[in-house]
Amino acid sequence: MTRLFMLLLPIIMTSLAGIGVVVVLTMGLYDWRSILMAAGAGAVLALPITWFVARQVRGA
Structure with a gap:
């Protein structure tokens, strides 16, 4: 699960940071x-x- 977390983190982090700035x-x-x-x-x-x-x- 750690590998999946590390793959998803940059995508979700930039999305939420961008939404906050907007x-x-x-x-x-x-x-x-x-x-x-x-x-x-x-x-x-x-x-x-x-x-x-x-x-x-991971659970699905």
């Missing part, structure tokens, strides 16, 4: 701190989500 920019927050915080939050949130997805795929 949301922040849509709200009109154009400062670097908000953009970096959104990208970082998406990257950190990707860890448990990727673990859950890898478990679900």
Whole structure:
């Protein structure tokens, strides 16, 4: 499962970080701190989500 986790992590992490940046920019927050915080939050949130997805795929 660790191999599957490592394969899925970059895909999910960049997706969630990108979604966070788009949301922040849509709200009109154009400062670097908000953009970096959104990208970082998406990257950190990707860890448990990727673990859950890898478990679900492995179990199926």
